Amino acid sequence: MIPYGRHSIDADDIAAVVDVLQGDRLTDGPAVARFEAALGAVTGAPHVVACASGTAALHLAVLGLGLGPGDAVVVPSLTFVATANAATYVGATVRFADVDPDTGLMTPETLEQALARPGPGRPRAVFPVHLNGQVCDMAGLTAVAERHGLSVVEDACHALGGAAVLDGASVPVGAATASAAVCFSFHPVKTVAMGEGGAVTTRDGALADRLRRLRTHGISRDPGVFQEHALAFGADGAPTPWYYEMAEPGFNYRASDLHCALGASQLTKLETFLARRRSLAATLGQALAPLAPHVRPIPRGPTDADGWHLFVVLIDFEGLGRSRADVMAALAAAGIGTQVHYIPVHRQPYYRARDPDLHLPGAEAYYARCLSLPLFPAMADGDVDRVAAALREALQ
Template structure:
């Protein structure tokens, strides 16, 4: 684009991410609003089944948000005061907080500087530095939509008796290629005990708020259903006694983490466009890749070697991240031109809460160096070609001046 572009002055705001709501989405919600159920109705089960089919898992449990999904997973796996769980510092803090909600201890391992994903070798070093049984589980994150190679983590977990929660909030529709050359969808449950997703507006599938847990383990599935609803069951086969059709039993301390039917109706409608959304995101990423390939001073994150064996990688591109030395300068410059790039993420261990638990700046140098340079550029299916060209123009203008 030229400097005379219509977008070069007084442009409408270009956010880093945004929802796409269509007339079909609106009609789906309206139909539910005029139905007999606003919550705990048939659209919940419909959304769960459709999502399970989409990722290739046996079971799915819809919940109020992604954080609730993480909390329920930790509870279902029995996380308690004696549990020690490993996760990445480059994630939204909920990935770690879910362990703390249950009284467990969080330990971080550093990232692979090329991908910003949790480094399996750093995790191995941590696990093997302690006696067997010291750690309980691992929470890898499919950061930015780039799938973790869960086969490698599963091998490590099996060697040391650990469970895995896959935080796939960024990666519905993503996949990695396993050692047999087979495509493994994020959340399909083949290499993780549980996986979680978020339906926040900037995610691939938007319900306003909402989340999902997927698993292939029936016992965990049944535990999740109960914990989602105050620890209550209405199943006569699971009750200790039964007084009649009205009877229910609270068998353990659970939470109200249910999701309304109207949001599930929106989720079902959004899910029908999921493949098209992924395709559009990959198209946007290819344009960015080409634009920045030979620009000194701009680096991009790489996908895994396994994914790169495929012509069409399994990256779901929730985010498109570049790395520049003067990140703050570029961030401010883009905002001056109504481009609202974002930073993902502030390393969790540097937050005051986790520093109060003994962590310090300098503990995870790869994560902290990544944070000093990272910037997420606009990435969402309705981003226009003109808008993307304007973003590219302004990034290059700043870096090259």
């Protein structure tokens, strides 16, 4: 079976994890700092906070911005549920934005439409999602956000290695030059795998400090912020070595040294991974060209500034007289794994109950046609021909 996505683990990745296992610290050790420094070098962000998952990263960002009841957060409906849930966790209202029907990306126009639509809560933040690895129009989105006084948090869980165009320059995703924070996932199907893991990048040092506290139960061991001086300091004025304080509740969202050692090793191969994904995507696109117009890859930007997490095609199932379920079953029988990314979140029962009449035609048109085909660095060139041939057969 060729899965739709798979991690690529080499001997050096295994050696990095074994080195931690043979060391003194399995968590809260030096591998975490090394991973954060490596991700900072890749993204250009001055502050990186590693955490347990992409979902934890999104939740930490919401907490760090102080969002809560009475606030509204704009989220595109075409995303994984975690983007919306992060706002829900803190009692904020999710306001769903529509997306471009061919790319699945939120646009400045659909953001404006979401903000103009009546709803509970005062809009305070927007979470653009770089779906499939393709980067949103950050210049346009931030211009809208600034007009409405919104904080911007990028959900870049698909987009490590991609780049945005800002003021005519290519800026790495994660640099956080157009946002308060950027959230990443290092799940095994992502370009860089940690097993489970995530990170938040930011240019705001105070926000980074708060995120570090929040990922560890809200606890700080910094004497400079201690409030209970009688407990914190001895008679000589020196801080007592065991002391810590919790100024606000946090979570156990730490990433272990095991995960971070693997992540740091994987980051050294990021450009190699991306180059292979781009090559495979170009070859697969050519192999599928004879199936047009009924099958076409989602349109991509004119440059290589794409994280290439997923290879998604838009299929006219209705015009072909085939159901998506039947096509996926036929592909599975041929040894080809596929997936659907994603069911529009506004159609999920929890959110549908809160806005039963919401209709987002772009998201629903994208969802009706999308199918994720295999794309990962370990694919052989022959696998591309096998995928294309199996899809042709499944659609006949």
